[in-house]
Structure formats: structure tokens, C-alpha cells
Amino acid sequence: MSNSALLSLARFLDHLAHERRLSAHTVAAYRRDLSQIARWLDRQVRGPLERIDEAGIRSYLAWRHRQGLSAKTLQRELSSLRTFFRWLLREEQAEANPAVGVRAPKSPRLLPKVFDADRLGALLDQPADEPLAIRDSAMVELFYSSGLRLSELVGLNLDDLDIQAGEVRVLGKGNKERLVPVGSKACVAIRRWLEIRPSLASSTEPALFVSQRGRRIHPRTVEQRLACWAIERGADQHLHPHLLRHSFASHFLESSGDLRAVQELLGHAGIGTTQIYTHLDFQHLAQIYDQAHPRARKKGTPDLDDPA
Missing domain, CATH: 1.10.150 (DNA polymerase; domain 1)
Structure with missing residues (x-):
């Protein structure tokens, strides 16, 4: 060069x-x-x-x-x-932008996978007794409760969390702050973690989630711990932070139908990024339609109202 x-x-x-x-x-x-x-x-x-x-x-x-x-x-x-x-x-070092008129090939838009809500709930309801398992459960609950990115969760400090109000202040992409609700079950899990956190972290450590050594947990460690956490509880699907974020968005949209709210909660700059979850929601609706509509079922599938 x-x-x-x-x-x-x-x-x-x-x-x-x-x-x-x-x-x-x-x-x-x-x-x-x-x-x-x-x-x-x-x-x-x-x-x-x-x-x-x-x-x-x-x-x-x-x-x-x-x-x-x-x-x-x-x-x-x-x-x-x-x-x-x-x-x-x-900087006046160029007279034009030669990349403006060039278009790269389009990539197929792959829909993100989601975790079934009931299966995820069953995993979360299993008891955790060891300190690190309690911490891991609290991280999973917060990921799923608030739709956080991995970097956002790792970057959280103790003073970002308001358990009483049930909310957390998050620093997202582009250093943009947003206030996100924290569900009641996530609050319970985080309280359990905060009770034992002093046994791992010093009083001067600001991070909400710390490693076994008492320092801010590393993103790679979070990914590894979540995968192990799921396997130990009998999950048949690989669990990772972004899957929990996708699951949060899809399940919230499915229940509320409020795309703008999902956009705000996820911290998306534009609605276009969030719209992929409308496709996920449509898939769910299409499955229900295929099962329920009398003119949608395949031949040979008995009508529920048919006396035969």
C-alpha cells in the first residue's frame, strides 16, 4: 500500500x-x-x-x-x-464518490430463527443454585426480557439498572442511549444474582455481570456460557444472545402487533430493519391459517366439524 x-x-x-x-x-x-x-x-x-x-x-x-x-x-x-x-x-481530497453508482449483488434475506416461548420458559424455570449458573440465568432472562444486544448486556453497569422501576438504561449502536423495560421474572433473577455478586466482584467493580475472576464478563464468555446453560437444561437448539434478541422481538410483535414499539425497544435507527419481524409473525399466522381454515387444509385432512 x-x-x-x-x-x-x-x-x-x-x-x-x-x-x-x-x-x-x-x-x-x-x-x-x-x-x-x-x-x-x-x-x-x-x-x-x-x-x-x-x-x-x-x-x-x-x-x-x-x-x-x-x-x-x-x-x-x-x-x-x-x-x-x-x-x-x-476533506477536499476527492472530487467525486465513485462508489455511489455501483451496486453489489443482492443477498437473499434470511429470516432469523427464534426460540419457542414455552420451551424457553421451561428452561428458565429450572432452578439454578451455583453462583455462575445464577448469573447465567439472570443474563438469559435479561436478554429475553429486554431484547438486548450482546455488547449492550456486557457493557451494563450497576447504576444502569433500576430494579424498583423495572427498567435498564442501555448504550446501543452509535452511542445512543435508550431506556428499556425489564420484566418481573428478569428482575427476580437479577436480584438473586446481585445477592451473590459481592462474593465474586470487588466493591469498586462497576459491571453488572462479572466473570469468575470478578471483572466485567467478556462477550465470548457470555456466548459460551449461554450455550452450555441451554445444553445442561436439555435444550435441543443452540442458544446464543442474538437468538434471544430475535425471540424477544418476534414474541413481542406476535402479542402486541406494535412494530414501532419493537423498533424502539430494539434500538433500531429505522423501521426497515425491524420489518423483518413482520415476516416472522406472518409465518406464524400462516401456520395457524393452514391448520384452521377449512379451505386451506390439504386433501385427506379431516374437518374438525365433520361427524365422520
Whole structure:
């Protein structure tokens, strides 16, 4: 990568981290995407990253597509390039954004899986006696009660939670705060955890959930513990934080029909992201329709009102 490209990329990443205050994970993703494009340009002798044109972008995407990269990956890399050029325009280092007119291939929209409400309830109703099991149950309850992202749960501090009011203050994407309700059963589980938390954490540790060593729990540890928690209780489905978030959204929408409320609770910037849950809800309704409507049942299925 040329010196000028390295300098531009470093300044852009600094802008993302300090001006836009994006997470370290997001900044690393931008660095990875743009470095990948820059290395390809070097091999193709097409010049520095900030001089790529529309034809170059199309050639790059075609090359990545031939490598078997998914449409979602190509869309993300193209988005990184668009954002980089918007910054270059602002800094008066570019005259146009060559990525604006380029479209990556569309990816099929996969519906997120959800956990059956009754099965999840049965898992949560099983007693937990060991300190870490009590903590894990409290995390599962909070994930499912409030639809939190993994990063949001890990980032919670003690003073973010108001058990009496039944609510928690969450710092979501883009450092946006939102206040989310906490269900009564989740409050009970969290109270149990708070009773034993001092045996693991020091009085100066602010994190709500801590590891066995008494420090803020790591996201990977949460994922591993939730998977083990479910297996130990006899679950036949892999349990992970995002599955609980999807289940929360789907079950809430199924009961309330209020898409705007789901959007606010999940912390989605736009309603479009939340609308995928309407498809999940429709699937549920379609299953009920197929079972109940006399003109929807397959031939050979007896009519419930048929005396035969």
C-alpha cells in the first residue's frame, strides 16, 4: 500500500474512532475492508486507494465475487468504500464518490430463527443454585426480557439498572442511549444474582455481570456460557444472545402487533430493519391459517366439524 494511501486510511480511521465515536470492532471492520481493496489495487497497479474509479470498483467486486464471497460481504466492502470517499470529499481530497453508482449483488434475506416461548420458559424455570449458573440465568432472562444486544448486556453497569422501576438504561449502536423495560421474572433473577455478586466482584467493580475472576464478563464468555446453560437444561437448539434478541422481538410483535414499539425497544435507527419481524409473525399466522381454515387444509385432512 502506498504511503499516501496509508496516511489517508489512518486519518479516516481516526475520524471514525474519535469524531464519529464508532466502536473498536466497527473501526477494525473498516480497516480490514479498505486494506483488502488497497492491496488488490496494488497488485493490479491501479494506483492508490483514494484514486480508484468506478471501473476499478466494479472490477474489484467481480474479482471478489469469483472468489465465492457472499453478497453480504461485498455489500459491506462497498459500503466501507462509500463512507471512505464521503470523508475524502469532506476533506477536499476527492472530487467525486465513485462508489455511489455501483451496486453489489443482492443477498437473499434470511429470516432469523427464534426460540419457542414455552420451551424457553421451561428452561428458565429450572432452578439454578451455583453462583455462575445464577448469573447465567439472570443474563438469559435479561436478554429475553429486554431484547438486548450482546455488547449492550456486557457493557451494563450497576447504576444502569433500576430494579424498583423495572427498567435498564442501555448504550446501543452509535452511542445512543435508550431506556428499556425489564420484566418481573428478569428482575427476580437479577436480584438473586446481585445477592451473590459481592462474593465474586470487588466493591469498586462497576459491571453488572462479572466473570469468575470478578471483572466485567467478556462477550465470548457470555456466548459460551449461554450455550452450555441451554445444553445442561436439555435444550435441543443452540442458544446464543442474538437468538434471544430475535425471540424477544418476534414474541413481542406476535402479542402486541406494535412494530414501532419493537423498533424502539430494539434500538433500531429505522423501521426497515425491524420489518423483518413482520415476516416472522406472518409465518406464524400462516401456520395457524393452514391448520384452521377449512379451505386451506390439504386433501385427506379431516374437518374438525365433520361427524365422520
